[in-house]
Structure formats: structure tokens, C-alpha cells
Amino acid sequence: xxxxxxxxxxxxxxxxxxxxxxxxxxxxxxxxxxxxxxxxxxxxxxxxxxxxxxxxxxxxxxxxxxxxxxxxxxxxxxxxxxxxxxxxxxxxxxxxxxxxxxxxxxxxxxxxxxxxxxxxxxxxxxxxxxxxxxxxxxxxxxxxxxxxxxxxxxxxxxxxxxxxxxxxxxxxxxxxxxxxxxxxxxxxxxxxxxxxxxxxxxxxxxxxxxxxxxxxxxxxxxxxxxxxxxxxxxxxxxxxxxxxxxxxxxxxxxxxxxxxxxxxxxxxxxxxxxxxxxxxxxxxxxxxxxxxxxxxxxxxxxxxxxxxxxxxxxxxxxxxxxxxxxxxxxxxxxxxxxxxxxxxxxxxxxxxxxxxxxxxxxxxxxxxxxxxxxxxxxxxxxxxxxxxxxxxxxxxxxxxxxxxxxxx
Amino acid sequence: xxxxxxxxxxxxxxxxxxxxxxxxxxxxxxxxxxxxxxxxxxxxxxxxxxxxxxxxxxxxxxxxxxxxxxxxxxxxxxxxxxxxxxxxxxxxxxxxxxxxxxxxxxxxxxxxxxxxxxxxxxxxxxxxxxxxxxxxxxxxxxxxxxxxxxxxxxxxxxxxxxxxxxxxxxxxxxxxxxxxxxxxxxxxxxxxxxxxxxxxxxxxxxxxxxxxxxxxxxxxxxxxxxxxxxxxxxxxxxxxxxxxxxxxxxxxxxxxxxxxxxxxxxxxxxxxxxxxxxx
Amino acid sequence: xxxxxxxxxxxxxxxxxxxxxxxxxxxxxxxxxxxxxxxxxxxxxxxxxxxxxxxxxxxxxxxxxxxxxxxxxxxxxxxxxxxxxxxxxxxxxxxxxxxxxxxxxxxxxxxxxxxxxxxxxxxxxxxxxxxxxxxxxxxxxxxxxxxxxxxxxxxxxxxxxxxxxxxxxxxxxxxxxxxxxxxxxxxxxxxxxxxxxxxxxxxxxxxxxxx
Numbered sequence: 001x002x003x004x005x006x007x008x009x010x011x012x013x014x015x016x017x018x019x020x021x022x023x024x025x026x027x028x029x030x031x032x033x034x035x036x037x038x039x040x041x042x043x044x045x046x047x048x049x050x051x052x053x054x055x056x057x058x059x060x061x062x063x064x065x066x067x068x069x070x071x072x073x074x075x076x077x078x079x080x081x082x083x084x085x086x087x088x089x090x091x092x093x094x095x096x097x098x099x100x101x102x103x104x105x106x107x108x109x110x111x112x113x114x115x116x117x118x119x120x121x122x123x124x125x126x127x128x129x130x131x132x133x134x135x136x137x138x139x140x141x142x143x144x145x146x147x148x149x150x151x152x153x154x155x156x157x158x159x160x161x162x163x164x165x166x167x168x169x170x171x172x173x174x175x176x177x178x179x180x181x182x183x184x185x186x187x188x189x190x191x192x193x194x195x196x197x198x199x200x201x202x203x204x205x206x207x208x209x210x211x212x213x214x215x216x217x218x219x220x221x222x223x224x225x226x227x228x229x230x231x232x233x234x235x236x237x238x239x240x241x242x243x244x245x246x247x248x249x250x251x252x253x254x255x256x257x258x259x260x261x262x263x264x265x266x267x268x269x270x271x272x273x274x275x276x277x278x279x280x281x282x283x284x285x286x287x288x289x290x291x292x293x294x295x296x297x298x299x300x301x302x303x304x305x306x307x308x309x310x311x312x313x314x315x316x317x318x319x320x321x322x323x324x325x326x327x328x329x330x331x332x333x334x335x336x337x338x339x340x341x342x343x344x345x346x347x348x349x350x351x352x353x354x355x356x357x358x359x360x361x362x363x364x365x366x367x368x369x370x371x372x373x374x375x376x377x378x379x380x381x382x383x384x385x386x387x388x389x390x391x392x393x394x395x396x397x398x399x400x401x402x403x404x405x406x407x408x
Numbered sequence: 409x410x411x412x413x414x415x416x417x418x419x420x421x422x423x424x425x426x427x428x429x430x431x432x433x434x435x436x437x438x439x440x441x442x443x444x445x446x447x448x449x450x451x452x453x454x455x456x457x458x459x460x461x462x463x464x465x466x467x468x469x470x471x472x473x474x475x476x477x478x479x480x481x482x483x484x485x486x487x488x489x490x491x492x493x494x495x496x497x498x499x500x501x502x503x504x505x506x507x508x509x510x511x512x513x514x515x516x517x518x519x520x521x522x523x524x525x526x527x528x529x530x531x532x533x534x535x536x537x538x539x540x541x542x543x544x545x546x547x548x549x550x551x552x553x554x555x556x557x558x559x560x561x562x563x564x565x566x567x568x569x570x571x572x573x574x575x576x577x578x579x580x581x582x583x584x585x586x587x588x589x590x591x592x593x594x595x596x597x598x599x600x601x602x603x604x605x606x607x608x609x610x611x612x613x614x615x616x617x618x619x620x621x622x623x624x625x626x627x628x629x630x631x632x633x634x635x636x637x638x639x640x641x642x643x644x645x646x647x648x649x650x651x652x653x654x655x656x657x658x659x660x661x662x663x664x665x666x667x668x669x670x671x672x673x674x675x676x677x678x679x680x681x682x683x684x685x686x687x
Numbered sequence: 688x689x690x691x692x693x694x695x696x697x698x699x700x701x702x703x704x705x706x707x708x709x710x711x712x713x714x715x716x717x718x719x720x721x722x723x724x725x726x727x728x729x730x731x732x733x734x735x736x737x738x739x740x741x742x743x744x745x746x747x748x749x750x751x752x753x754x755x756x757x758x759x760x761x762x763x764x765x766x767x768x769x770x771x772x773x774x775x776x777x778x779x780x781x782x783x784x785x786x787x788x789x790x791x792x793x794x795x796x797x798x799x800x801x802x803x804x805x806x807x808x809x810x811x812x813x814x815x816x817x818x819x820x821x822x823x824x825x826x827x828x829x830x831x832x833x834x835x836x837x838x839x840x841x842x843x844x845x846x847x848x849x850x851x852x853x854x855x856x857x858x859x860x861x862x863x864x865x866x867x868x869x870x871x872x873x874x875x876x877x878x879x880x881x882x883x884x885x886x887x888x889x890x891x892x893x894x895x896x897x898x
Binding site: 154255379 | 705708709710712716722733736737740744750751761764798808812816819820880884885894
């Protein structure tokens with residue numbers, strides 16, 4: 001598709017500069033080369049899935065396109081506001097193509113008048129001609145017209161909608177069945193089991209715990225999962241009276257992290273122990289942030305470092321420094337690229353969705369466990385689709401692929 | 409055996425010293441290495457090559473000075489290629505500390521090739537929130553960038569005449585060290601369907617090959633080696649070619665260390681086993 | 688009430704953002720509400736909130752470091768930080784200093800080299816981490832080691848061996864690497880969607896400071 005578009009775009013530009021305003025070049029014998037026959041059966045349809053600012057012009061190939069005289073190079077599409085109005089060129093497409101998508105969504109205003117704008121419910125008239133390799137133009141085709149229609153629903157995105165609704169239904173079913181008291185099993189996660197030990201170790205050593213939320217924003221799912229685990233860690237540190245240091249790099253994350261830690265201390269019954277200065281903003285720049293955190297690691301020698309959230313190139317710089325400082329390290333991220341670094345340099349790693357699942361595992365709340373179950377069932381469906389899809393495509397049945405294809 | 413045992417728990421500072429020397433020595437005693445050109449870099453080169461002078465190329469330089477060592481050679485090679493062949497280039501940066509650096513590079517190479525600002529190339533500047541900026545540029549470049557970096561309204565720049573959004577550019581090449589590449593793939597190519605290629609740091613490379621296979625991008629310039637390949641194709645050896653020799657030595661040293669570590673590991677393990685057997 | 692209002696805002700905007708994706712023209716067929724405009728409007732809010740929260744971060748940074756001035760051992764670092772902050776803010780204020788002078792000089796001669804230096808630590812740490820991690824302790828670890836070895840050899844030109852190695856690297860990246868990555872990516876996508884739905888429906892609220 002992309003390749004086609006590139007080709008098309010190239011040809012449009014090259015040919016439009018060639019085609020416009022040039023006369024036929026006589027051949028060596030002095031005779032004008034023959035003109036190709038025009039394309040036939042021109043029709044205009046609405047461009048699907050748009051807000052009503054586009055049309056698609058379709059035609060049948062000229063009899064001289066790859067047959068007959070075999071001299072068609074391009075087709076040029078002309079448009080007018082009325083059947084006897086002035087037809088202006090809208091663009092060209094290479095031979096062999098029977099479709100041109102015409103659209104203009106820029107509404108005119110006092111500063112930018114846009115005569116080409118195609119409003120909703122406007123009717124436009126099209127005619128097409130073929131141009132030969134020698135710039136000889138055919139007659140115009142017959143005129144066809146079409147009206148722009150505003151499409152209400154994007155039909156190309158229906159598979160996404162169906163998948164999202166199915167998943168939500170699963171979620172609701174499993175959450176409600178978990179609330180009714182149905183037992184659900186969650187596989188133990190080594191990284192999470194280590195959390196309590198790590199906090200205990202810090203308490204015994206009398207050293208602080210360092211909790212890094214990564215470079216994500218408060219809207220990133222991994223950062224949100226990081227807050228959940230932070231809430232648990234902070235509650236434990238409040239009980240054990242261990243210091244937890246949370247340097248952050250985003251002001252919104254700062255606000256949420258402070259609130260999370262404060263509430264955790266409140267719930268542990270030690271609101272007086274909470275020191276807002278232990279949760280602080282450093283800088284929003286990647287490497288200066290890394291420098292600051294590395295400095296904290298080497299000065300404070302934390303007993304345990306947590307890395308939970310979104311991480312980029314700094315993952316290994318942080319984890320190796322933590323290793324030098326002699327800390328136990330637990331990491332979790334959904335950045336696939338950084339997983340190898342964490343696996344190599346930290347003691348425990350929560351891989352991708354394990355990080356999200358950690359909140360369910362930690363709380364053992366029915367709502368959270370139900371969510372995991374819904375994910376598992378959806379994953380089973382996805383797996384079934386992958387296997388069936390592979391079989392179907394190998395056997396040459398496009399049905400399943402068409403069913404799940406998304407046309408943006 | 410003692411030596412091997414020592415190797416097992418070598419002070420990491422020896423490793424750092426070796427890596428430091430591996431980078432410094434080729435800088436003092438320069439040498440060049442042949443760079444075979446890979447398909448994914450050639451794709452990007454051919455794309456720039458096949459752009460015509462009417463259709464601007466869109467170059468997003470989404471990186472901070474921290475990763476300029478790897479990405480500047482790419483930017484320079486692409487700009488030199490485009491400028492020497494009379495291709496027009498529209499440049500933006502979606503990285504916070506990109507603007508100063510981008511301005512320096514574009515102005516320098518523009519001058520070198522006698523290109524005129526506003527006619528042959530334009531630098532639109534920086535906007536925060538890359539995903540949103542990409543989506544806004546998909547409607548009209550003038551929405552996120554009413555003016556260019558120097559404060560000139562886009563409509564006054566000859567290069568921007570008739571260039572509204574991604575439909576009017578040849579395609580996008582994104583040079584990045586972070587997740588902006590994902591945003592260009594998801595929000596850019598995914599929503600607006602333009603041809604997209606990326607230039608990324610070596611660490612990221614393995615992650616983005618999947619997009620090549622799924623045709624979401626048509627080319628990748630991976631790290632310094634990719635830049636060196638590009639320079640090779642345009643016949644203008646520069647920083648990339650120079651740095652590839654440092655990389656070669658550093659990689660060899662790392663490989664050597666891994667081999668040594670394994671030899672030491674097996675030797676000490678066998679020794680432990682024999683001692684265990686004797687008891 | 689303090690919790691209900693934010694939860695309502697989350698739910699309403701979440702559902703609007705989800706639905707607008709499926710309506711190319713008018714949102715939910717309501718006259719005069721264009722999906723595209725709605726999308727732009729809500730995205731503008733993201734920027735506004737992000738920018739307005741910046742003073743919060745600066746306040747936190749200044750407060751923490753002013754307090755540290757009292758502690759003898761960290762006084763030095765905090766003083767440098769506060770000084771740097773003041774110099775950059777004041778010099779950034781003056782238009783003529785921004786493009787040349789102190790501001791740009793600090794940016795180009797201090798910030799850029801420091802950033803590059805911290806990033807370049809990666810090279811050293813990759814070596815020391817590789818030294819520890821890549822040991823053939825088990826069958827799986829050996830496979831990992833061999834694969835890493837092959838991939839790294841790609842950066843070393845070795846004449847005809849390079850061609851075979853490149854072919855092998857491409858196969859490794861495109862087949863087993865991609866398969867594993869896609870599996871992880873699918874799990875992440877499902878987990879992210881589940882979390883998003885939970886947040887929109889108000890089931891997940893830890894980020895508001897409560898379990």
C-alpha cells in the first residue's frame with residue numbers, strides 16, 4: 001500500500017509537470033503520434049469513513065492502456081462545481097490505475113480562502129482524459145458527478161470496536177464473578193515476592209529504599225502500575241519505619257507520587273512519619289535525572305532499589321550504578337528494549353504485563369484478579385485467531401484476514 | 409588457575425579502562441574499515457535519491473545533544489545528500505533540547521551547499537508533546553507551527569507553498585534516540601499513511617526491525633554503522649565512517665571479555681567439581 | 688465528593704476519547720460537535736495541565752534544596768544547583784542572552800557535554816554488565832550467549848564471513864526475536880488496555896492515592 005502510494009505520488013508530480021500545457025511532439029516522419037482513446041464508464045462515489053469532504057472517481061481503463069495502441073502513460077482528473085463550469089485539473093495517476101481519491105478538508109476562513117474546499121453534501125462533476133507517452137491527450141471522457149456524504153461511523157475501525165467491547169464484557173463478567181467470591185489463582189511473581197524481603201533487608205541494615213518511577217508521564221500505564229507498587233512499598237516502609245526516597249522527573253508524577261506515599265503512611269497509621277521532602281522533583285531531562293539518581297545511590301547506598309515504570313537508555317546506567325552501590329534491585333518495565341538490560345543487571349525483573357499484574361497480585365482484590373482472568377481469556381482468543389489465521393492464509397482463504405483487517 | 413579465579417571477580421574498573429582505551433586508541437591512531445551496505449539503509453538512501461525537487465522531504469530530528477554522537481552523522485549525511493542533489497527538506501525537532509543543535513547543523517550544511525533558507529529548506533522548530541504534534545501536523549503543519557523557528561509565518565516561506573500536511577511531502581525520515589519513533593509509527597504512519605523511515609541509536613535497532621518486516625517503515629539507519637553505510641553510498645565519508653572504527657575495537661574488546669569470562673567460569677567450575685569429586 | 692468529581696471527569700473524558708475514534712464526522716451524530724475538533728480540544732488540555740504543573744516541580748526542587756543548605760554534608764551540591772538554577776532562569780529571561788552569551792554558553796559548553804558524558808557511561812556499563820551476565824551457566828544461558836555473540840559480530844567487518852553473519856543476524860532478528868517480542872507486546876497491549884478500561888470505569892484508583 002505504502003509502496004503504491006509512493007509510486008503514485010512520484011508519478012503525479014513528474015507527470016503533472018510534463019503533462020500540463022504541452023503539445024504533441026511530432027515523430028521523425030513528421031506525423032503526429034496517435035492519441036489514445038479516453039477512459040470509459042466514469043463514476044463517482046463518496047469517500048468512505050470521512051467527515052464528508054472527499055469523493056472517489058472511478059473509471060474503466062482506456063482501450064489503449066496496456067492493449068490496443070498501448071500508449072497511455074497517465075490519466076488526468078478534472079473537476080468542476082457545475083456541469084458547464086470551468087473544469088480544473090485535480091491530479092494525475094499512472095496507467096493501469098482506475099481510481100482517484102479527491103478530497104480537501106481545509107475549511108476556508110477570512111485569512112485563507114480555499115476555493116477547492118469540499119463541503120459536506122456538495123456535488124462535484126468530473127471528467128478524465130488519458131495522456132500518451134508522447135504527451136498526446138485523448139478526448140475527455142463523459143462527465144460524472146457525485147455528492148460528498150458525511151459518514152457517521154468509521155466502518156474500517158469496527159474490528160477495533162468489537163475487540164474493545166468484547167474485552168470490556170470479559171472484564172465485567174470476571175470482575176463480578178470474582179466479587180461473588182469465586183477463587184482465582186495467580187501465578188506467583190518472583191519479583192513481587194521479593195518486595196517484602198527487600199524492605200525487611202533495608203530495615204535490618206538501617207538503610208533507605210530508593211524507588212524510581214522512570215521517565216514516563218502520569219498517563220503511562222507502566223507509571224500507573226509503578227504507583228500501585230509504590231503504595232504497597234510505602235505502606236510497608238511506614239510500618240517498619242524505613243526511609244523511602246522517590247526522586248521523580250515529571251511534575252504531574254510528583255503530585256501523584258506524593259499523594260500515593262502520603263496515603264500509604266496514613267493507612268499504615270503513621271501519618272506523622274511521612275516526610276514530603278523524600279518524594280521530590282529533580283529535573284525533566286533524561287541524563288541530568290540519571291546523574292542525580294546515581295549520585296543518591298552512591299551517597300546513600302540504599303539497601304534496595306526499585307525501578308518500576310517507563311525506562312529508556314538510562315535503564316542500564318541506573319541498574320549498574322545500583323549494582324556498584326551494592327543494592328538489591330527489583331525492576332519492572334513495559335519497554336521491551338530495556339528488558340534485557342534490567343534482566344542482566346538487576347536481581348528480579350517484572351516483564352511487561354507482569355508489572356501490570358503486580359497490583360493484582362499484591363492486593364489479591366477480586367476486582368484486580370478478575371481483570372487478570374479477563375486478560376487471560378482474551379489472550380486465548382488472540383492465540384486462537386493467530387493459529388487459525390496462519391492456517392487460513394497458508395490454505396489461501398482470505399476470509400479471516402478480511403474479518404480482522406483495519407482500514408484507517 | 410589463580411589467574412582465572414581472579415578473572416571471575418575482576419574489578420570492574422579494569423573493564424572500564426579497557427573500554428576507555430578501546431575508544432581512545434582508534435581516535436589517536438585513525439584507521440578505516442570497510443562498511444558493507446545493508447538493504448535497510450540503502451532503502452533510505454534510494455528514497456532520498458528518488459525524491460524530485462518539487463516534493464520536499466520531511467526530516468524530524470527528534471534527539472537531544474546526549475545522543476548526537478550517533479545521530480548527527482545520519483542527519484549530516486541525509487542533508488548533504490539532499491542538498492547536493494537539489495532536494496528540498498522541511499525539518500522539525502520534537503526533542504526539548506534539539507532546536508539549538510538542529511539550527512547549527514542545518515545552517516552549516518546549508519551554507520556548505522549554497523542552499524537558500526526558506527526556498528531549499530526550512531526549520532519549523534520545536535513543539536512539546538510529540539504524539540499530539542504529529543497528529544496536528546497531519547491536519548496542517550501550520551496548526552502546531554504557525555511560524556518557523558525564526559518567527560517567519562509558514563505561508564511566507566516559498567518552500568511551504570502548497571505544502572499543507574503530510575500529503576504534500578515525499579515522506580518522513582525520523583532520527584531519534586527515544587520513543588518518538590513509536591509515535592511516528594503509530595500516530596504518523598498509522599493515521600496518515602505516509603512513507604516513513606527511521607534513524608535510531610544502535611541500542612534501539614533490534615527493536616525496530618519488526619516494523620520493517622510489517623512494512624510500517626521502509627528503512628532503518630541503525631546507529632553509527634548505519635550512518636557510515638549512508639556516507640559510503642553518497643561518497644562523503646564523515647563522522648560515521650570515523651566512529652565505526654571505534655565501535656569495531658570496542659565491540660571486539662567486549663567480545664573478548666565475554667569469552668574470557670566464560671573460559672574463567674568453566675575452568676573454575678571444573679576445578680570445583682574435581683575438588684568435590686576427591687572429597 | 689473530593690474523589691467522586693475527579694472520577695467522573697476521568698470517566699467522561701475517557702469515554703469521549705474512546706468513542707470519538709469511531710466517528711469521523713459529527714461526534715455521536717450530535718449536530719455541531721465535530722469529532723476532530725473535540726479530539727484537538729481535549730489534547731490541548733493535556734498540554735495545558737502539563738505546563739501548569741511545571742511550577743509544582745520547580746517548587747519541590749527549590750524547597751528540597753533550600754532545606755539541604757542546612758545539612759552540612761550536602762550543602763555544597765545544593766548551593767551549586769540553586770546557583771545554576773538562578774543563572775539559567777535570569778539569563779534565559781534576557782532575549783539577547785538567550786541566543787548568545789551566558790545562557791547559550793552554559794547550554795553548549797556545560798549541559799551538552801555533561802549529557803553526552805552521562806550517556807556515554809552506557810558503553811562502560813554495557814561491558815561490565817555483559818561480563819557478568821553472559822556466562823554459559825545453563826543451556827538457555829548458552830543460547831543467549833551465542834545469539835548475543837552473533838549479533839555483536841555484525842558490527843565487525845570480516846569480509847565474506849560478514850555476509851553469512853549478516854544473513855544469520857537478519858534471520859535471528861526477524862524470526863525468533865520478533866516472535867518473542869510480539870508475544871510480549873501483545874501481553875503488554877492487553878494489560879495496558881485492561882488498565883485503561885479499569886481507570887475509565889473507576890475500578891483502578893491507586894493513582895489517586897488509594898488502593
